[in-house]
Amino acid sequence: MLTDLTIAQAQEGLRTGQFTAVELTTAHLAAIDALNPRLNAFLTVSHTQALDRARAADAALAAGAARALTGIPLAIKDLFCTEGVRTTAGSKILQPFVPPYESTVTANLLRDGAVFLGKANMDEFAMGSSNMTSAYGPVENPWKRRQDEDAVLVPGGSSGGSAAAVAARLAMGATGTDTGGSIRQPASFCGLVGVKPSYGRCSRWGVVAFASSLDHPGPFARTVQDSAILLRSMAGFDPKDSTSADRPVPDYEAACKRGVKGLRIGVPREYRSDGMAAEIDTLWQQGVAWLQAAGAEIVDVSLPHTKYGLAAYYIVAPAEASSNLARYDGVRFGLRTDGADLRDLYERTRAAGFGAEVKRRVLIGTYVLSAGYYDAYYLRAQKVRALILRDFTEAFGRVDALLTPTAPSAAFGQGEKMDDPITMYLNDVFTVPANLAGVPAISVPAGLDANGLPLGLQVIGKPFDEETMFAVSAAIEQAAGFAALPTLMAGALPAPRAGAFPVPRAGG
Amino acid sequence: MSYAIEGRTGAWEVVVGLEVHAQVISQAKLFSGAATAFGADPNTQVSFVDAAFPGMLPVINRVCVEQAVRTGLGLNAHINLVSRFDRKNYFYADLPPGYQISQYEHPIVGTGVIEIELADGSIRQIGVTRLHLEQDAGKSVHDRHPTKSLIDLNRAGVALMEIVSEPDIRSPEEAGAYLRKLRSILRYLGTCDGNMEEGSMRADVNVSVRQHGEPYRTRCEVKNVNSIRFVMLAIEAEAQRQVEVWESGGTVQQETRLFDSARGETRSMRSKEDAHDYRYFPDPDLLPLVLDEAWIADLRAHLPELPDAKKARFIAEYGLTPYDASVLVAEQVTAEFYETVAKGRDPKIAANWVTGDFFAALNRTGRTIEDPPVSAEGLGALLDLIADSTINGRIAKDVFEAMVETGKPPAAIIDEKGLRQVTDTGAIDAAVDRILAANGDKVAEYRAGREKLFGFFVGQTMKAMSGKGNPALINETLKRRLAGD
Amino acid sequence: MSLDLATVRRIATLARIRVEENELAKLQGELNGILGWIEQLNEVNVEGIEPLTGGAQMALRMRDDVVTDGGYPERVLGNAPERIGDFYAVPKVVE
Numbered sequence A: 001m002l003t004d005l006t007i008a009q010a011q012e013g014l015r016t017g018q019f020t021a022v023e024l025t026t027a028h029l030a031a032i033d034a035l036n037p038r039l040n041a042f043l044t045v046s047h048t049q050a051l052d053r054a055r056a057a058d059a060a061l062a063a064g065a066a067r068a069l070t071g072i073p074l075a076i077k078d079l080f081c082t083e084g085v086r087t088t089a090g091s092k093i094l095q096p097f098v099p100p101y102e103s104t105v106t107a108n109l110l111r112d113g114a115v116f117l118g119k120a121n122m123d124e125f126a127m128g129s130s131n132m133t134s135a136y137g138p139v140e141n142p143w144k145r146r147q148d149e150d151a152v153l154v155p156g157g158s159s160g161g162s163a164a165a166v167a168a169r170l171a172m173g174a175t176g177t178d179t180g181g182s183i184r185q186p187a188s189f190c191g192l193v194g195v196k197p198s199y200g201r202c203s204r205w206g207v208v209a210f211a212s213s214l215d216h217p218g219p220f221a222r223t224v225q226d227s228a229i230l231l232r233s234m235a236g237f238d239p240k241d242s243t244s245a246d247r248p249v250p251d252y253e254a255a256c257k258r259g260v261k262g263l264r265i266g267v268p269r270e271y272r273s274d275g276m277a278a279e280i281d282t283l284w285q286q287g288v289a290w291l292q293a294a295g296a297e298i299v300d301v302s303l304p305h306t307k308y309g310l311a312a313y314y315i316v317a318p319a320e321a322s323s324n325l326a327r328y329d330g331v332r333f334g335l336r337t338d339g340a341d342l343r344d345l346y347e348r349t350r351a352a353g354f355g356a357e358v359k360r361r362v363l364i365g366t367y368v369l370s371a372g373y374y375d376a377y378y379l380r381a382q383k384v385r386a387l388i389l390r391d392f393t394e395a396f397g398r399v400d401a402l403l404t405p406t407a408p409s410a411a412f413g414q415g416e417k418m419d420d421p422i423t424m425y426l427n428d429v430f431t432v433p434a435n436l437a438g439v440p441a442i443s444v445p446a447g448l449d450a451n452g453l454p455l456g457l458q459v460i461g462k463p464f465d466e467e468t469m470f471a472v473s474a475a476i477e478q479a480a481g482f483a484a485l486p487t488l489m490a491g492a493l494p495a496p497r498a499g500a501f502p503v504p505r506a507g508g
Numbered sequence B: 001m002s003y004a005i006e007g008r009t010g011a012w013e014v015v016v017g018l019e020v021h022a023q024v025i026s027q028a029k030l031f032s033g034a035a036t037a038f039g040a041d042p043n044t045q046v047s048f049v050d051a052a053f054p055g056m057l058p059v060i061n062r063v064c065v066e067q068a069v070r071t072g073l074g075l076n077a078h079i080n081l082v083s084r085f086d087r088k089n090y091f092y093a094d095l096p097p098g099y100q101i102s103q104y105e106h107p108i109v110g111t112g113v114i115e116i117e118l119a120d121g122s123i124r125q126i127g128v129t130r131l132h133l134e135q136d137a138g139k140s141v142h143d144r145h146p147t148k149s150l151i152d153l154n155r156a157g158v159a160l161m162e163i164v165s166e167p168d169i170r171s172p173e174e175a176g177a178y179l180r181k182l183r184s185i186l187r188y189l190g191t192c193d194g195n196m197e198e199g200s201m202r203a204d205v206n207v208s209v210r211q212h213g214e215p216y217r218t219r220c221e222v223k224n225v226n227s228i229r230f231v232m233l234a235i236e237a238e239a240q241r242q243v244e245v246w247e248s249g250g251t252v253q254q255e256t257r258l259f260d261s262a263r264g265e266t267r268s269m270r271s272k273e274d275a276h277d278y279r280y281f282p283d284p285d286l287l288p289l290v291l292d293e294a295w296i297a298d299l300r301a302h303l304p305e306l307p308d309a310k311k312a313r314f315i316a317e318y319g320l321t322p323y324d325a326s327v328l329v330a331e332q333v334t335a336e337f338y339e340t341v342a343k344g345r346d347p348k349i350a351a352n353w354v355t356g357d358f359f360a361a362l363n364r365t366g367r368t369i370e371d372p373p374v375s376a377e378g379l380g381a382l383l384d385l386i387a388d389s390t391i392n393g394r395i396a397k398d399v400f401e402a403m404v405e406t407g408k409p410p411a412a413i414i415d416e417k418g419l420r421q422v423t424d425t426g427a428i429d430a431a432v433d434r435i436l437a438a439n440g441d442k443v444a445e446y447r448a449g450r451e452k453l454f455g456f457f458v459g460q461t462m463k464a465m466s467g468k469g470n471p472a473l474i475n476e477t478l479k480r481r482l483a484g485d
Numbered sequence C: 001m002s003l004d005l006a007t008v009r010r011i012a013t014l015a016r017i018r019v020e021e022n023e024l025a026k027l028q029g030e031l032n033g034i035l036g037w038i039e040q041l042n043e044v045n046v047e048g049i050e051p052l053t054g055g056a057q058m059a060l061r062m063r064d065d066v067v068t069d070g071g072y073p074e075r076v077l078g079n080a081p082e083r084i085g086d087f088y089a090v091p092k093v094v095e
């Protein structure tokens, strides 16, 4: 099936005329029409626009003017502003918002010929780890527990729609954003590759801001190579973003083939503490063994402040969010609820437009910045952040990359972990430190848990050394031979199951 | 204590600090590429960044930074090589993002000083606490609709320099002198046009009062006063009010007030009342602003001569009085005008003409020095015609008026009207003869010792010659003939 | 540090989010739960540490002073919930 192809395979098929871009896009639109009513992965499906772009792609292919992503159908997280296409950030407050501009990252993808199928569901303003906070309903994870096919699992969050769409073969790849793990955790939950590049690598211009110093746009794909292809297109210096890095973008696809021979891979001992699930630990050891077998040297390293990352994150991110979300006031765009006077209008608009999790974070952020509390919370958190960066810097003095689990568990059920916010927050314990330090990190599917659900391993690289990160994750991908498929998938056939054991065997 | 409010319990000293918001002269806004020009149609000079659309990001304008540094250098202030932008969070209709990007903890310019000169000729140093860069807000129009305020974001995001003084000012006069001096420096530097009517310079006035020897008492901030005269009136009114509050046993509350120029009083600004908590924090969309010392040195090397230096030079080089020098350097264009007139001529005569007849003509015609009724070259030519005795000083006044009226060069006017000075001794002798003969009684009185009459003879002779006689020759001839020659 | 109801009310006002009286107690509980959990940061010795404000370790880049943007009032006003002429409109603000 066309929807089963990787991006690299589709590029080849398009180039050699095995199928057309219109056929490829039509296959994905049909899959969306069939499965999206159930998965709720897309909030907006752009049939007409996608087919127009596909026709243009075929013309470009015929003219020999194909670019890196010509004709490749993608899903775009609804946090990226897309010109003329409604962009909601998963929030009611932006329900009527149609941006008159295109984000830099999506403009880069369009420049390279990509076809946008539509806008992917997400946690409201990217605040969540389960896609349960979307104002437009939760997303169903296409994966099912082996013994309990009826249970509806979350795809992770906040880029849950993007992850579900790529996993269910509704799109060949997708954009996401990762502020505390919002690409890597759903990638792990959906058996995908998810990349959070270095801070400054992908422009934030035109991406609805959650926490400016932590937000990282990045790609989802089904293979490391595909994610490398997508990142290369998305990345690049953008003079419109003051935090964008003015550095050349290397050939990430080539880096995937480098291998790990001679690389020093750090295993941070602090990630193991606090009652890590046995199967997560086992998978991690497996990853270590794979890399060792492939010629890497394993080094025990210490990141002593890692365990404070999550708490620091839950000060810094809400603080920035409380300010970034002040613009949603019912005056220039988005939802308005009338009030007796301007203040009443603001208060009613924001009460009606924001969901519970967004309100909680805005209030926490307002509090930690307020007079008398700034030093105790915000300033202290920024100092802890400095210590976390220092930990990474010291570790990277000794190793080329770090290997950790991506998430503390596999996908959980809708409605689980909802009792108190902190339980949900703990999902990001392994992913958050890389956001605080701005270093690149990737999640690569490495095995299945006892219920047959995918689990990812995380590779963390040095700042702006995505190449080593890709090389290491490609080696894990190769060793893991991850071939399991989700239950819900384009083609409507019951998913064939691979890997009868909770933890995959070593080797290819 | 020269200025004081006389209360029932004694004299009260006024303590004033000024926060001036000066709009930076630049083509584009501080963090967006939208234009800054004044008077455009509503919302036409607005980018998505200024309107705070989702995903929009700020990128700083180099010239705005340069203007702030140049202003700092002009205020003899310390330039901070590393500064930072913070967000000042509050909700307001004309503040699209819900925060103003400003500099709170680490401003671009630190302490400096402004020297002011008072009417009695005394000089005072007023400390400058800091100068920082920030964004202007948009404009709310409240009087165009019965139930709505209308928002125009053209001004939103324009660069402002907030220049904060120490509480060193002790009278309305000093506040006026400070603002005039600051405006003069800004205009010399070309960093702000200082136009208070268009709002490109606005002042927040912090006022408190105290009795002799006391520490500072509670201050009130009078917001957004838009003329120097109103600043002076607002200080007087607010100080008076505070004295009355204290003397009637009350307590002055720290608050924000507005100056009502029609009533000549300040009133509490209710809308700003609710406890402000701006939740400042470093703007995560921006990075530290790091300046290069060589760049600053280059800016310093290319600063224009500023008013204080120019005044000193005018006194030393041209022998002007401090007062004339102050008047002439207040505006750079005036100083330039003067120096064009004075070049190669008697500088004091040039100063008299510029500050006298020329300024009077500006006032009378309502024209400006940028578009003067008589050019500096024209006035210079007139002075040359006096110096070479083509006309005398009195005729020169008439010629000058004709120049104002007709715009013609002085030589042409002199020729047309036949105003050339008479230096023919025969004609002067004849005129003197006629006057002495007609006033025999006065000649006798003069010779008897009433020497004051000399002026009368000069006047009469000049009149007889239609004002065109050479005054030196008339004097000389009269002296000789009256002496009995 | 634990939030009392008055503080919850105050920060909701600062954040301009209307919170009904009957929602306050639940919100107070949630916020205090989060703040209590965050207090683990007090264990960290941050003596002499410079705060890290952002993910990018570089200095601010400056752009040229050229008009490159604006001049599209229709696009700026096109999403407005309410406009009067070429202005955004809000309930009258009294100074």
Ligand SMILES: [Mg+2]
Binding pocket: B019, B204
């Ligand atoms: Mg102020």
Ligand SMILES: [Zn+2]
Binding pocket: B021, B134, B162
């Ligand atoms: Zn200010």
